[in-house]
Amino acid sequence: MFEKLQERLNGVFDKLTRRGALSEADVDEAMREVRVALLEADVALPVVKDFVAKVREGAVGERVVKSVTPGQMVVKLVHDELVKTLSAGEGVEPGLDLNAPAPVPILMVGLQGSGKTTTTAKIAKRLFEQRGKRVLMASLDVRRPAAQQQLAILGEQVGVKTLPIVLGETPVAIAKRAIQMGRLEGFDVVLLDTAGRLAIDEELMSEVAEVHAAAKPHETLLVADAMTGQDAVNVAKAFKERVNVTGIALTRVDGDARGGAALSMRAITGCPIKLIGVGEKMDALEDFHADRISSRILGMGDIVSLVEKAIETTEAEEAERLAKKMQKGEFDMNDLAGQLKQLQKMGGLASIAGMLPGLGKMQKQLEGRVDDKVIRRSLAIISSMTPKERRNPDLIKASRKNRIAKGCGMQVQDVNKLLKQHLEMARMMKQVSKLGQKGLMRSGMAGLMKGGAGGMGGPPPFGGRR
C-alpha cells in the first residue's frame, strides 16, 4: 500500500524535469498523494490534515538537491516531519518516569484486547531487571474471566509479586489495597492493570476515573494496538480526558500494520509514546524510537537515507570546489562570504581544512573560534562592498572603508579587522596550497599503496580524489 507512495510521487513529478525549488503547485499535487498514503497507513483524518498542512508549509521553496528526484525529496520532508511529530521532544527521558515517592503507582488503561495485561508484566520484568526496582502488580480486571489469574501467572513467570486475589472486590478497593501493600512492604513501583473498556462506555469510563482518583498514578499509560484504525483519535481523546494519560504503550509493533495510530495518538494526546511491544515473549518490550516508526509508517526508509546522503554529497561538493580555489591561492571576499555562510551551517573552514592534507592541527585551531554574531557582522560588512571590491579587496582604502562602515552600520575599525582577517586567511591559503602540493604527492602515493584500506582515518585527502 504505502510502498506505492514513491511511485505516486514520481508520477506526479514525471512532468517536472527542471531542478531547483519545489513550487507551490508541485507541493500541492504531492500532498494529495501523501494524504491518501497516510490514510492508508491508518493515520486518523484530522491528524492527516494537520500534518499535511505542516509539511506543505516547509516544502514550498525547498531546494531539490542533485541526484534525487523531487518526489524523493518530498518523501524525505514527510519523513522528517513524522519524526518531529512522533518525538517526545527535547529533554524528555525515554521510558517510564519513576521520579516520585515510593511506591510509585502506574495505571494501565485501554480498550479490550489491546494488550494491557501482557504489557504490565513486561514492564514489571523490565523495571525489576534493568532498574532494580521492587515491583508489585495488581489486576483490577474483575470483568474478563480469569484476567486476574492471567496476571498472577505472568507474575510467577517473570518473578514479580502480584497482589493476592480477593474475589468480589471492586477495582477501586483493589487499587487501594495494592498501594497499601506497596507502602507497607516497601515496594518501589505498583503497577495497576485495569479491565479493557470501550471509550464510549460511560459506566466503565467513570469506574476507571474513580480508580485514577483513588490511586493518583504518577504515570497513566494508554495501551494501544498498533493495528488500530481511524478510531485511535476517539480512544486517545476519551482516555486523555478521563484519566489524564501521561504516555502511550504501543503493542503488536512486530505485526505488519503500518502503525499510523501511533501518529494519531501522539498528536491527539500530546503524550509521548514511551514503550513498544515487539513480541509475545516477556522481554519483547522496547523504548520507542521516532525515526524507526516513521520509516515504517512511510515504508520507505531507503529513500530517506538516500536523500540524506545526497544532501551530504552536495555539501561536500561545494566544499571541494572551494578547496580547489584555495589551492590556487585565490581567495577573495566572495569566498570569505561563502565560507562564513558555510560556517553558519556546519563545520565550514575547519571541515574544509580537514579535506586538505597535513592540516589536522589547524583544523582544531579553527574550530570553536568563530561565534555566530561575528559571522553575521562580517557578512554584513562584505555585503556593503561593491562587487569590484569583493573581487579585489586591495582596492579598499580610507574613503571606501568609510562608505562600507556606514553601509553596514559598523565602525571603520571593524572593516579594518575584517580586511586583516581576510589578508591572513589569504596568506594561509597560499601556504596551504604549497603544503598541499607535497601532501598530495605523499598521501596520493600512500593512498594508492594502501589500496582498499580506506575508511580508517578521516576524510580522504582532497587532491587524491582527482
Added chain:
Amino acid sequence: MTLETSETEKRGWFQRLKAGLTRTSTKITGSITGIFTKKKLDRALLEELEEALIAADMGPATAARLTEALAKDRFDKEITEQEVREVFATEIANILKPVAQPLVLSDREPHVVLVIGVNGSGKTTTIGKLAQNYKRAGKNVMLAAGDTFRAAAVEQLKIWGERAGVKVVAREAGADAAGLAYDALAAAKAEGADLLLIDTAGRLQNKTDLMAELQKIIRVIRKLDPEAPHSTLLVLDATTGQNAHSQVEIFKAMCDVTGLVITKLDGSAKGGVLVALAEKFKLPVHAVGVGETADDLRPFDAEVFAKDLMDV
C-alpha cells in the same frame, strides 16, 4: 460470576444490536451532516464526503467507489442530506448483502469450528458466546481450549464453559495445541457432540512459524475427520484499520477461512473496514459482537448494518 444482568436480558436483541450500532454510526453520520450545510454536489464536496467514509475505516478504494456512485447521476445537482444517506446506505447494503450469511452447521457429528485471529481480537469471548447460544438452541456443544500459550486462556474458556454448561477439553498450559485439538475431536466424536469449537492462541499473521502451527492443527484433526474443520472463523476486531486486509488475506491463504466474526462493534470504531473486506474478499460475515454478554453476539444483517451506519 455472571455478566448478564436482568435488565439487559429484558431488552430485545434488535434494540441491543441497534444501540450498539447507533454508537458506531454516530460519528460517521455526524461528519456527513457537517458536510451538508452546503447543498450543491460539487468536486470539493465529493472530496469531503470521501474523507468522511475514509474516517469510518472504509479505506480509500471503497470510499472512492461509493462517492462515485453518488456522483454518477447527482453531480452538480442539489441534494439533501437524507438523500445522500440513502444512497450510501443502499450502496453499502448492496455490497454487504451477499456476505451476510449465518453460520450453518452441517449434520456432521461433530461439526468442527476452528476459531483463529490475531491477539486480542476476541476469539475466546466469541467462542464463549457461540457456546452459550448453541447450547440454548439445544445443541450438544463441546469446547477445546486450544490457546495453550497465553496465561490463563484455558481458565478463561473454562469459565465460559461453566456459564454455558458445556464440556471443555483442556490440557496444561504450554501443551501442544494440535494434540489437544485431536483429543478434543476424539472426545466429541465419542460423545456424539453436535458442535466442537476449537479455540486457538492469538497470532500475528506475519509470524510464519505461528501460522504453520495453525496449519498443523488442521492437519492433525483431519486424521480423525478428513473434512474438518467444517468452518474456520477468523475473528476481527472492529477497531482495526487497514491491517484487516492483511489479516484476512494471510489467514485465508494459510487456513482456508470460511467466514468472519466482527467484534467490538459497540465501540466508537465504525467498522467500515467490513465494507471494504466484503468487496475484496467476499467472505461470509456470520456474526457481529456488540457487547460483552452472549446475547451481544448477533447474526450479521447487511441492511440493518448499512442503515444504522448511515442513520436512515
